[in-house]
Amino acid sequence: MTDTATPTETDATPTAARPQLPYAGSVSTAHTYRFELVKLVSQWRIRLLLLVCWIAPALFVAAVSRQSSLPVDTLFGRWMHATGWAGPLVTLGFAGSWALPLLTSMVAGDVFACEDRLGTWRHLLVAVRSPRRIFAAKALASLSVILLLVAGLACSSTAGGLLAVGDQRLPGLDGHLLAPGDAAVKVLLAWVSVLAPTLALAAVGLLGSVALGRSPMGLLLPALLALAMQLAQMLPLPVAVRFALPGYAFIAWNGLFTAPAQLGPLLIAVAVSLLWAVTATALAYWIFLRRDFTNPAHDGAGRRAITTAALPLIGLTAVTVAALMPTSTGTGSGIGQEKVQRSVATAFAHLYRLQTTQLNRPDVTEKQLKASAACTKGDVSDGAEGPGNDWRCVVSWHLPGIEATGSAIYQLDVTADGRYMADGDGPKEVNGYFLVRTPTGDEPNPLWQFDGTVELLSK
Structure with missing residues (x-):
């Protein structure tokens, strides 16, 4: 006869000897955020951007303020000899047109695509165990770096202007003189106001990085969108269409330097930019959670993803134009x-x-x-x-x-x-x-x- 153990004996022995292993739960969002932030800052190009943003504006403003010829074709450029508060505003005008779109492209436009290029999605998912936490951590890490870059541009240019020229009164855009304290508050508000369109471009960068994957268009999307909106602002568009584009917030801060301040266009521009930021981030989150991470060849690119990303933003623009029509002069330019x-x-x-x-x-x-x-x-x-x-x-x-x-x-x-x-x-x-x-x-x-x-x- 064959010796057979009773079920009670075979079950009891291994159970008693089996060690109790701790359950490996998902990593918290705070830990994942710190990990993603360290990954970003450890990249040499991000470190170089931080160094440039915190040093170059001060050197530029100080050097230009000492020159005999000034950039009079730039807003507040003609006053760089007269007051140090003109320097950060000249830098802000340049940053809104070129620097901030490029910075958002290099940070937010690559934060998801880099995992596609390196093929590390499965490793990251095994370690974190939550796509939602991965998205939140990457979005927050890129936002932190972008805010640090913008703060560097503002602080550096202000320091350069004040050290090179001094803390004198600043002539506004209607000719009235702002006391140094008032000028400081207005300059700070101007830089804070451009955070809204910067967030909108950063959200578009996240969306492009998720939807386009390895494609270089994802990296270039915020810069291309900013260039398109900048060209649109040069056209004689109706006021409602002009305000419905988030790029208008990069120039709406001009209204802070009149008496009384032109707050209406600025508040509308900031609100539109925040709507774009929320919508684009939500679309990126929705596409990211529906991605097939089990297929190594899948990098997020495809017609469906592109259509899902583009159509809601186009619809948002149309709705915004319709909502702003009653506040403006209809189809007019607003210049009378x-x-x-x-x-x-x-x-x-x-x-x-x-x-x-x-x-x-x-x-x-x-x-x-x-x-x-x-x-x-x-x-x-x-x-x-x-x-x-x-x-x-x-x-x-x-x-x-x-x-x-x-x-x-x-x-x-x-x-x-x-x-x-x-x-x-x-x-x-x-x-x-x-x-x-x-x-x-x-x-x-x-x-x-x-x-x-x-x-x-x-x-």
Whole structure:
């Protein structure tokens, strides 16, 4: 007979001898976040970006502020000799156009695609045991690095300007002077406001990295989108369409430097950018959780993923345009004759007082000047509207105790986003020369050329 053990005997012995192993649960989001952050910062290109963002702006602003020629075609560039607060605003203008889109591409646009190139998804999933925690950790790690890069640009450029020039008053976009404390607050708010479109581009980078996988288009997607939106802002688009693009938030901070501040366009631009950020992040999360990680050849690319990513953002833009139509002038550009005249007259009055101080003349108030402007665009003298470089304004003013009316001519180049540059065309003693003779020597003439902005939403 064959010896057979009873079931009770065979079950009892191994059970008693079997060790109790601890259960290997999923790794927490905090630990995964630290791991992903260390992975990002350990890359040489990320370290190089951090070094450049925290050092290069200070050197650039300090060097340009010491030059005899200034970037007058850049907003606040003409004031870099006068105050250190102009430097961070010049840097902000450049960063919004080029630096921030490229930074988001290099960080957020590659945070998921790098795992596809290295083939490490299965190892990461085995270690973390939760796709949701992996997505959250990668998104938070890329956001942390991007915020650190933006902080470096802001702090470095501000330090460079203040050390090279000093803490003087800053002329606003309507000519009024901001005290150093007010200028500091406005500069800080301007940099904070561009975080919203930066987050929108970062979310698009996450979406491209998830949906396109190894394709280099995922890495370039935020930069290409920013370039497309920048080109769109140069076109004579209706105001509602212009505000529905998140890229407008990169220039909407201009309204902070007028009195009163033009907060309407800025708040709309920030809200639109945050909507884009939330929508793009949600789409990236949805696509990521439905990915087949068991197939090593699958890298996320495909028509379905691209369609799923693009169509909701297009729909969001259409809905935003429809929602903003009642707040604007319909299909108009928002640039009208009365707005231009009012803006030019206000800026001239403020800057005339600045010139009066330079020349050590008796002070005069804007109310006493009663400055007004009569503007035409080409051959259109009544009801002129729209952008163009064919605007011409004649500014008139009165001095107390003098019956004669003063007048000065300006040629205006008005861009589609409402910004303009006024170029003085005489008389010479007022705005026809770039220097004025003061008791302490020659100084830049504030009335020779000046920048201004037209609020597109105002009536």
